[in-house]
Amino acid sequence: MKRKITLLIIASIVGLIALSAVQLYLVNNTYQLKKDSFIKQTRDEVSLIDDHLTKIDSMRSEWRDYMIETAAEYKQGLIQRGQVLDRFGQKTAEMNPEFLSVLREVLKENAGSSRVQFHKKVRSIIILDSLQNDTLYSKETDSKSYILGDDFGGEEYELGQSTSYSEYTYTTLRDGREVSEMLRLNFETETLMNIEGRENGVLLQMKGFLLISTTIFLFVFGVLFYSIKNLITQKKIAEVKTDFINNISHEFKTPLTTLALATEMLRNEGKQHLDTIDIIERQNQKLQKLLDQVLDNSLNYSEIHLNKEFINAQDFLTALLDDFELAMQEVNMDLVREFNLKEEQILIDPFYLSTAISNMLENAVKYNERVPKLLFRATMDATMSIVIEDNGIGVLAKDQNNLFEKFYRAGNKETHDVKGLGLGLYYANQVVIAHGGSIVVKSSSGDGSVFTIELPLT
Numbered sequence: 001m002k003r004k005i006t007l008l009i010i011a012s013i014v015g016l017i018a019l020s021a022v023q024l025y026l027v028n029n030t031y032q033l034k035k036d037s038f039i040k041q042t043r044d045e046v047s048l049i050d051d052h053l054t055k056i057d058s059m060r061s062e063w064r065d066y067m068i069e070t071a072a073e074y075k076q077g078l079i080q081r082g083q084v085l086d087r088f089g090q091k092t093a094e095m096n097p098e099f100l101s102v103l104r105e106v107l108k109e110n111a112g113s114s115r116v117q118f119h120k121k122v123r124s125i126i127i128l129d130s131l132q133n134d135t136l137y138s139k140e141t142d143s144k145s146y147i148l149g150d151d152f153g154g155e156e157y158e159l160g161q162s163t164s165y166s167e168y169t170y171t172t173l174r175d176g177r178e179v180s181e182m183l184r185l186n187f188e189t190e191t192l193m194n195i196e197g198r199e200n201g202v203l204l205q206m207k208g209f210l211l212i213s214t215t216i217f218l219f220v221f222g223v224l225f226y227s228i229k230n231l232i233t234q235k236k237i238a239e240v241k242t243d244f245i246n247n248i249s250h251e252f253k254t255p256l257t258t259l260a261l262a263t264e265m266l267r268n269e270g271k272q273h274l275d276t277i278d279i280i281e282r283q284n285q286k287l288q289k290l291l292d293q294v295l296d297n298s299l300n301y302s303e304i305h306l307n308k309e310f311i312n313a314q315d316f317l318t319a320l321l322d323d324f325e326l327a328m329q330e331v332n333m334d335l336v337r338e339f340n341l342k343e344e345q346i347l348i349d350p351f352y353l354s355t356a357i358s359n360m361l362e363n364a365v366k367y368n369e370r371v372p373k374l375l376f377r378a379t380m381d382a383t384m385s386i387v388i389e390d391n392g393i394g395v396l397a398k399d400q401n402n403l404f405e406k407f408y409r410a411g412n413k414e415t416h417d418v419k420g421l422g423l424g425l426y427y428a429n430q431v432v433i434a435h436g437g438s439i440v441v442k443s444s445s446g447d448g449s450v451f452t453i454e455l456p457l458t
């Protein structure tokens with residue numbers, strides 16, 4: 001049974017994890033799909049810029065012409081490659097402000113609601129030669145970059161690439177004579193865009209889906225959590241019941257064995273006839289008391305019907321402690337009483353409350369491996385507080401919260417050497433609650449316990 005429940009819990013947790021993984025996979029897939037469609041939609045909007053903008057085209061041509069002329073100077077050996085690249089940089093910086101202002105206007109008109117950044121970037125410039133091509137610039141190998149438009153990093157999306165081939169004829173002096181030479185050039189550019197706040201845009205589109213899937217997940221998680229909690233409680237109850245049945249059968253065994261023995265003796269008609277009847281009577285009473293304890297002590301505080309009366313607190317407690325000492329006269333123990341009760345009357349049910357306090361006093365002696373030293377202190381201000389302090393085996397921290405539960409017995413070995421049904425403290429707590437009060441315990445194992453009862457005066 002125990003193994004079955006543990007297996008069931010493990011299986012449901014594994015199931016929930018698998019379900020979460022599938023859910024995450026689906027959410028991620030939807031996010032990717034939405035992202036792709038968002039990018040496609042923006043790309044369509046932005047592609048208009050490239051197609052229809054003459055102003056941007058003419059700027060592009062201006063840069064290209066400048067680049068061809070500069071490349072021709074380089075080919076004639078008038079400038080070095082480094083100077084060529086510097087000049088490209090200067091030209092780009094010079095043209096970019098105007099390019100940007102045109103771009104802003106066009107984006108405002110065409111790119112709808114999305115915030116798009118856009119630029120054209122040189123990929124490579126190669127001077128073609130029948131012997132050997134000369135790469136004047138390549139984006140891959142040069143650290144510089146030539147960009148017209150927004151300078152953005154991060155995720156970028158390509159809108160297109162363009163390659164143009166140009167021939168340019170120039171005259172140069174060779175051996176003192178003017179000759180015409182031809183420059184053949186390959187020029188590659190790319191157009192890129194970046195969408196600011198893309199994540200938010202996509203997430204906004206997915207908000208309904210995210211809301212539904214989170215709600216379903218939380219619902220399933222909640223149901224599972226609740227079921228597991230219930231299962232654990234059931235398991236605990238089942239364990240406590242088994243313990244209780246073991247305890248009660250153990251408690252009933254001794255008087256029953258003695259009764260059987262006494263009956264056997266009676267049958268033999270021996271001399272000890274009268275003594276045997278006494279034994280039978282005593283054991284019978286013991287069985288009756290045990291049964292009453294089980295029945296009475298199982299009451300819940302809402303089922304307890306109190307017959308309250310005004311009673312002098314000091315008289316009530318003194319009589320209770322006197323009775324307790326009388327019952328314990330064969331036990332070597334030490335009980336100290338401390339009263340500070342202002343001669344006040346309290347409104348209580350003396351029968352229920354004295355049984356509850358007696359249970360606690362008996363425990364102080366029962367769960368003790370030394371000569372029991374008990375301190376009973378009763379004080380009064382707005383409420384009456386009763387403290388029962390002992391030098392017994394104490395209660396482990398893990399047991400302290402459960403001590404007042406029905407049939408609960410602490411887990412330490414010493415407890416199991418003492419007979420009991422785990423009902424005394426449950427009963428005491430229910431009675432005190434029925435009076436509108438509370439009980440708390442403070443203890444460190446092996447070092448005694450302090451039980452404090454707080455009771456309203458009326």
Ligand code: ADP
Nearest residue numbers: 363364367394409410415420421422423424425
């Ligand atoms: P029972 O004594 O029949 O087991 P109780 O309800 O009176 O039942 O007590 C519950 C458990 O609380 C006991 O089994 C014992 O482990 C623990 N306990 C109660 N009183 C004390 C005490 N004074 N010192 C140490 N442990 C105690």
